[in-house]
Amino acid sequence: MNTVITLPDGSQRPYDGPVTALQVAGDISGRLASAAVAARVDGQLCDLSAVIEGEHELQLVTDRDEQALEVLRHSAAHVLAQAVVRLYGPKVQYTIGPALIDDFQYGFYYDFDLPEPISAEDLPTIEKEMAKIIAEDLPTERSELPIDQAKQRMAQLGQDYKVEMIDDLARDEGASVVSFYKQGEFVDMCRGPHLPSTARLKVVKLLTVAGAYWRGDEANKMLTRIYGVAFFNKKDLAAHLDRIEEARKRDHRVIGKQLGLFLLSDAVGPGLPLWMPNGAIIRMELETWLRGELLKRGYLPVYTPHIGRLDLYRTSGHYPYYKESQFPPIQISEDEGYLLKPMNCPHHIQIYKAVQHSYRDLPVRLSEFGTVYRFEKSGELSGLTRVRGFCQDDAHIFCTPDQLEAEIESCIELTQMILQTLGLSDYRVRLGLRDADSDKYTGDAAHWDQAEDNIRNVVGKLGMNFTEERGEATFYGPKIDFVVKDCLGREWQLGTVQVDYNLPERFDLEYIGSDNAAHRPIMVHRAPLGSPERFVGILIEHYAGAFPLWLSPMQVAVLPVSDKTNDYAATVLSALKAADIRAELDDSPEKIGAKIRRATLAKAPYMAVLGERETAAGTIAVRHRTGGEAGALAVDEFVAQLRQEIDSKGLETPLLPTGS
């Protein structure tokens, strides 16, 4: 049978019989053959050794192709597994080892069930063995076996996890054959494709070792996961490692310490952050701003205590659902117990219930910066992003079915406005839906369907990009989450809007409709920041500590050139303070260069350099933290410009005009 290969440029190559992608590449050029890592036949990714017969489109995947990196890293994972088996013996069980493409730090991993624990100190040894395997230039050979034989083969090798995976493939995907890859003495069950030979792997580095549950299930055995990265050249690896190192400098835990923003004190307890004066300014500014926005939008402020009766949370469902992740109740007597509040909604619900509501009153929007406590598992705690005691910029909206979607929309717009103002544009939107197979959700299916339709309608109307994720809903309703990544690429939920038909039911909430009959309101739970703790943690990383002027703890560093001008500096300081600008005077006996350095490291947006010239002219020599002299300004001009930048919540620093 004749074979005709059509290349991406439209040209065709005829062959008398079957041909492999690698052969075609070689016929085009030797260079292409050595650059190709895989092939795409009729759009389907496959090995270079795949046999092509008949009329097909062929595209050779080279290192310039995005998917090439995936193939490379997948092969790197196989070499890692081979090295581990060589070093730790046939008792090693290798399970799964995928390539990672979107991960900020890691390029691949492999999960092992090892006969002995290993640590990061063992990684160089493993890397050496991998280098050997690469040097051995072992060709990779693909083969296929029917399910039964495949299981037998893996069972013979003592690979119980693989046997389980084959069963899954047969059951879930109806697979009748399974493919294997063999390189030297090592055989792995794998879809592929892979590099044609281990020698094609040039730059591999192992990064860390960690635990990971088999199948990601806590109930299963913990396996040993080894993470690594692989690239086509050393330059890319060096750039990658640099990027990680740079990112670590943005870590809010590092910057938070440097700039005195917050503190996690062992004496107070894990996950209980203390806001230091500089951090408190940032939080205060955000909250003040948000309070104003809420009042404009018809929210009613309320305050509620930090604890409530256990029964309240039994009714709401929070206690039974999250018993394990609560601080234990405060038991006063056998039948009187209190819980640190894990959520504000039950308290707000009581406020709603305290008076009778007419449909004319709705929507009722009760807002509170309410502090809640959750006993997060110790391994989960992390800086400000995951804590045990934190505030929520919370509100609960009680409304009629007719009002619901407009309220959801308004919550989304508020959240988007906040993110936009702060320049947080790199976020994704997730619709958290219920998993109908799970028993973790409360309430009836009709309400769930209704609620899911409600949020879909709104995000659809607003034309938002979003992903739907089953099993990500709260126990009482579906939600819209705004998710961002931290400096190391880990995702965190910030803002959230949740639709709830269930708590109104549980608490028997009512309003009187125009028909003079009692109706059930619907609740919206929403927090545009999510939590000031987590939000500020993310903001610290977003700005790398260099906050916009309105949020900066120190807005102006007042720097006399020598103590001859200290008096003038003091008058400038007073003028700034009188204008509600956060200014600090550095009258230490340092030279001006050192003072500038200190203020720059403290991320003060502006420096007012005051020497004899300025004293004589009554001006300020302005410098921005990004460097360079911006010229001299009269004190009142400087104040006016700062005021404008502060009031506009400017992200970009306007250039201060030069001149006297």
Add this chain to the structure above:
RNA sequence: GCUGCUGUAGCUCAGUGGUAGAGCGCGUCCUUGGUAAGGACGAGGUCAUGGGUUCGACACCCAUCAGCAGCUCCA
């Protein structure tokens, strides 16, 4: 919570089975300097906590607490 690692001065980190060091920061003094580090001197540590091994432990072992990476979880 689980797997692995880590815990030494305010911070960042060296360090050895024979009772502790650097840089930065801090204090005092000198210097009066014009846009990212002037100089001198000085104070400061129950080497996370509790056990154990040892003539002797910051070092070795065990436990606890906390942190880091990952997994799991996240109302």
